[in-house]
Amino acid sequence: MNILYDERVDGPLPAIDQQQLLLALRDALPDLEILHRNEDLKPYECDGLSAYRTVPLLVVLPERLEQVQTLLKLCHQRGVPVVARGAGTGLSGGALPLSKGILLVMARFNRILEVNAQGRYARVQPGVRNLAISQAAAPYGMYYAPDPSSQIACSIGGNVAENAGGVHCLKYGLTVHNLLKVEILTIEGERLTLGSDALDSPGFDLLALFTGSEGMLGIVTEVTVKLLPKPQVARVLLASFERVEDAGRAVAEIIAAGIIPGGLEMMDNLAIRAAEDFIHAGYPVEAAAILLCELDGVEADVQDDCERVQAVLEQAGASEVRLACDEAERVRFWAGRKNAFPAVGRISPDYYCMDGTIPRRELPRVLKGIAELSEQHGLRVANVFHAGDGNMHPLILFDANLPGELERAEAIGGKILELCVAVGGSITGEHGVGREKINQMCAQFNSDEITLFHAVKAAFDPQGLLNPGKNIPTLHRCAEFGAMHVHHGQLPFPDLERF
Amino acid sequence: MSMDRDLSQDLLEQVNQALNLGNPLRIQGGNSKAMLGNPVAGEIVDTRGHRGIVSYDPTELVLTARAGTPLLEIEAALHEAGQMLPCEPPHLGPNATLGGMVAAGLSGPRRPWAGSVRDYVLGTRLITGHGKLLRFGGEVMKNVAGYDVSRLMAGSFGCLGLLTEVSLKVLPQPRQTLSLRLAMDSHQALAELAEWGQQPLPISAACHDGEALYLRLEGGEGSVLSARQRLGGETLDNRFWSDLREQRLAFFKAPEPLWRLSVPTATGELQLPGRQLIDWGGAQRWLKSSAPAAQIRAQLAEVGGHATGYTAGTDSTAPLAEALLRYHRALKQQLDPQGIFNPGRLFPDL
Numbered sequence: 070m071n072i073l074y075d076e077r078v079d080g081p082l083p084a085i086d087q088q089q090l091l092l093a094l095r096d097a098l099p100d101l102e103i104l105h106r107n108e109d110l111k112p113y114e115c116d117g118l119s120a121y122r123t124v125p126l127l128v129v130l131p132e133r134l135e136q137v138q139t140l141l142k143l144c145h146q147r148g149v150p151v152v153a154r155g156a157g158t159g160l161s162g163g164a165l166p167l168s169k170g171i172l173l174v175m176a177r178f179n180r181i182l183e184v185n186a187q188g189r190y191a192r193v194q195p196g197v198r199n200l201a202i203s204q205a206a207a208p209y210g211m212y213y214a215p216d217p218s219s220q221i222a223c224s225i226g227g228n229v230a231e232n233a234g235g236v237h238c239l240k241y242g243l244t245v246h247n248l249l250k251v252e253i254l255t256i257e258g259e260r261l262t263l264g265s266d267a268l269d270s271p272g273f274d275l276l277a278l279f280t281g282s283e284g285m286l287g288i289v290t291e292v293t294v295k296l297l298p299k300p301q302v303a304r305v306l307l308a309s310f311e312r313v314e315d316a317g318r319a320v321a322e323i324i325a326a327g328i329i330p331g332g333l334e335m336m337d338n339l340a341i342r343a344a345e346d347f348i349h350a351g352y353p354v355e356a357a358a359i360l361l362c363e364l365d366g367v368e369a370d371v372q373d374d375c376e377r378v379q380a381v382l383e384q385a386g387a388s389e390v391r392l393a394c395d396e397a398e399r400v401r402f403w404a405g406r407k408n409a410f411p412a413v414g415r416i417s418p419d420y421y422c423m424d425g426t427i428p429r430r431e432l433p434r435v436l437k438g439i440a441e442l443s444e445q446h447g448l449r450v451a452n453v454f455h456a457g458d459g460n461m462h463p464l465i466l467f468d469a470n471l472p473g474e475l476e477r478a479e480a481i482g483g484k485i486l487e488l489c490v491a492v493g494g495s496i497t498g499e500h501g502v503g504r505e506k507i508n509q510m511c512a513q514f515n516s517d518e519i520t521l522f523h524a525v526k527a528a529f530d531p532q533g534l535l536n537p538g539k540n541i542p543t544l545h546r547c548a549e550f551g552a553m554h555v556h557h558g559q560l561p562f563p564d565l566e567r568f
Numbered sequence: 569m570s571m572d573r574d575l576s577q578d579l580l581e582q583v584n585q586a587l588n589l590g591n592p593l594r595i596q597g598g599n600s601k602a603m604l605g606n607p608v609a610g611e612i613v614d615t616r617g618h619r620g621i622v623s624y625d626p627t628e629l630v631l632t633a634r635a636g637t638p639l640l641e642i643e644a645a646l647h648e649a650g651q652m653l654p655c656e657p658p659h660l661g662p663n664a665t666l667g668g669m670v671a672a673g674l675s676g677p678r679r680p681w682a683g684s685v686r687d688y689v690l691g692t693r694l695i696t697g698h699g700k701l702l703r704f705g706g707e708v709m710k711n712v713a714g715y716d717v718s719r720l721m722a723g724s725f726g727c728l729g730l731l732t733e734v735s736l737k738v739l740p741q742p743r744q745t746l747s748l749r750l751a752m753d754s755h756q757a758l759a760e761l762a763e764w765g766q767q768p769l770p771i772s773a774a775c776h777d778g779e780a781l782y783l784r785l786e787g788g789e790g791s792v793l794s795a796r797q798r799l800g801g802e803t804l805d806n807r808f809w810s811d812l813r814e815q816r817l818a819f820f821k822a823p824e825p826l827w828r829l830s831v832p833t834a835t836g837e838l839q840l841p842g843r844q845l846i847d848w849g850g851a852q853r854w855l856k857s858s859a860p861a862a863q864i865r866a867q868l869a870e871v872g873g874h875a876t877g878y879t880a881g882t883d884s885t886a887p888l889a890e891a892l893l894r895y896h897r898a899l900k901q902q903l904d905p906q907g908i909f910n911p912g913r914l915f916p917d918l
Contacts, residue, residue: 185834186766187762187763187765187766187834189765189766189833190833211766231712232716234710238710239709242683245687245716245719259891260891261891262889262892265830265832265872265874266872267831267832267872268680268830268848268851269723270830271874271885271888271914272885272888272892272893272896272914272915273723273724273727273728273896273899274719274720275892275899277686277720277722278715278717278720280716281712281715281716282716298765298766298768322627324627324628325626325627327650327740327743329739329740367768367791367794369794370788370791373790374788428628429627429628430627430628455710457709458710459708459709493708494706494708494711495706495708495710495711495713496713497711497712497713498709499712501712502714506713510713510714513713514713514714515702517698517702518702518704521698521700524902525715525899525902527898527902528895528898528902528903529895540714541714
């Protein structure tokens with residue numbers, strides 16, 4: 070199914086003459102860098118979801134806040150759609166351009182404005198890379214907790230827009246839990262401060278509302294993040310299981326023992342073999358599943374917790390439990406997991422990464438469902454799972470050069486997400502809806518709920534100029550997509566009986 | 569439980585009637601936080617009949633309950649499973665409900681280390697200003713589908729809709745809890761707290777009453793013991809923290825109006841008329857003062873903080889910047905076009 074902007078179902082966009090707009094922009098903003106020739110625009114035609122591409126009308130690369138403000142006012146006046154982009158690493162097409170819209174690249178706002186160890190915060194521009202914040206805080210023994218796997222490259226502005234996660238969310242939260250304050254420009258060019266330097270602020274919690282709003286409510290121009298003291302130690306246990314169900318039960322038992330690991334990751338056999346082949350992390354290639362459990366904190370507690378977790382894992386039926394004996398082995402254990410995606414990339418020409426979340430108790434049922442879908446459609450699926458917080462990343466293996474394989478991968482992907490919704494989960498845990506999951510939104514929310522989302526949007530951007538077509542589908546699209554509404558599992562899901 | 573009842577259809581009907589007649593509603597649970605915000609004139613919607621824990625699976629770390637469920641009932645269920653609400657919400661009365669906890673968005677002494685009420689909201693069911701009962705978020709830890717309407721409800725004082733059900737993330741209780749009293753003045757206490765805040769110490773509450781610094785240590789046996797040895801001081805009954813949270817300490821009994829001052833972490837001492845109690849490791853100050861609201865607010869603005877009146881009749885909510893207020897109005901207009909939900913509770917004409 071083609072998910073590029075379709076005016077027929079996503080709503081008409083104003084026709085804009087590129088040359089006229091270019092002249093107007095140059096006139097209003099003589100020192101703004103604007104790209105307009107096709108060969109210059111081409112590199113911006115997609116974000117991390119590279120299967121979908123649209124060449125934008127124009128690309129602008131501002132360096133000063135006033136330029137963004139003037140640009141937005143001008144776009145507001147002339148009714149020009151604006152798609153914001155940070156580092157372009159997003160996996161859901163949230164920064165996929167529009168052929169009738171400007172792509173606003175915020176990457177040049179890359180200065181760290183302040184690191185305040187006593188106040189435990191860092192104030193940064195939106196184009197600053199996630200990892201650069203932790204690096205700047207490191208001399209103070211502190212760090213910024215959310216660590217999406219793209220943290221070397223992804224920008225904090227994009228993290229705010231997507232409410233990015235990572236492997237440590239269960240204990241340390243998502244982006245929304247680690248923000249103090251965000252400066253915003255609305256489509257009218259109005260400056261808003263959401264949150265404050267204190268821990269709360271009067272009025273509605275617009276900071277929470279804007280986090281994860283995918284650039285649809287305003288443009289992030291500055292971010293103040295919380296910094297945490299670095300945990301004294303971190304240890305990793307690697308447990309092998311002969312049955313996936315046992316691994317799932319072990320996760321529940323660890324939580325039931327009152328332990329919240331810093332990271333708790335699961336991989337299935339296909340993912341294990343791909344990672345081992347690539348990284349040589351020392352993974353057991355015969356295991357049906359492995360669990361990686363990282364315990365971090367103060368030395369004495371971590372020691373105790375390691376012993377407790379080891380006992381729990383053995384009781385749950387682990388065939389082997391290994392404690393990384395030193396930092397080098399700990400890093401190697403993680404390297405296998407952190408490189409699971411590229412590792413899968415080595416065993417298949419293409420792969421499609423899903424991001425559904427489920428209540429953990431549903432894991433065996435969902436994995437069985439995925440295996441069935443995989444068989445039905447004749448494509449392999451490797452499973453990588455943030456087991457602690459129920460966030461699954463099934464990787465669907467396909468070859469885009471073989472006719473029909475991309476479509477089959479998309480079909481499996483869509484069904485996996487609908488399955489997640491049917492068991493009480495969500496279509497996206499951390500990658501965002503963007504353009505990729507726009508149709509599945511119709512499965513997760515009913516038309517009244519989607520209408521309310523549009524009402525929220527209208528409060529900040531009544532003309533719908535900011536990132537049109539992303540995150541929230543039109544009712545027309547939902548009607549067209551014809552998704553059976555499987556909200557809360559209240560309506561029957563035809564595949565469920567067979568799992 | 570025998571008192572569990574699903575009255576969401578009745579509540580929906582009451583809202584639809586109010587919409588038909590254009591009558592404002594005053595949403596009320598245990599009425600324990602009535603002194604906050606402005607008084608609301610409207611027909612009372614009592615949520616307390618709509619109560620009961622709908623689901624709670626300790627190994628999923630998620631609890632879902634109806635808005636009228638007494639907070640005491642929820643805390644008892646969690647306690648039985650060795651878990652807790654990490655944000656330690658103040659009850660401020662015997663009848664506090666889950667809905668009131670979320671709508672008021674107040675967090676207790678653990679707030680700076682564990683997060684706020686909003687941080688633990690995973691999903692809500694909500695009756696909207698269009699007379700629909702809708703569901704946002706869910707029962708999973710990570711969920712970025714659509715706008716985060718659930719967290720928007722936290723602290724909105726019922727001005728954007730009527731909460732009927734909330735799903736919360738919960739956590740295991742710490743294995744060890746130990747409270748300490750260290751004699752030192754507030755200047756030294758704030759300096760020490762700023763220093764300790766940069767280190768991985770198991771501090772989970774910190775308060776100064778003008779004479780001594782009170783600390784709570786929470787974690788494993790090892791970390792609590794080593795921190796206790798390092799910090800010194802004398803041990804203290806852990807009930808101190810619930811007395812602080814519920815405003816039962818002697819400080820709160822003075823006759824002057826009570827203010828909650830929210831300030832940036834590591835803010836120094838605040839020179840204000842009246843008496844102060846430091847909470848949240850310095851990020852929250854309680855003030856007993858007869859000084860005019862304008863004077864208190866002006867001083868708070870200078871340090872990047874804000875003041876909330878906790879005594880009925882005071883000008884409770886700090887005013888918003890003009891542009892921000894305009895978008896608040898726009899959001900209210902969109903979600904509650906007839907303005908029936910708690911009109912004026914947070915801000916006049918909103």
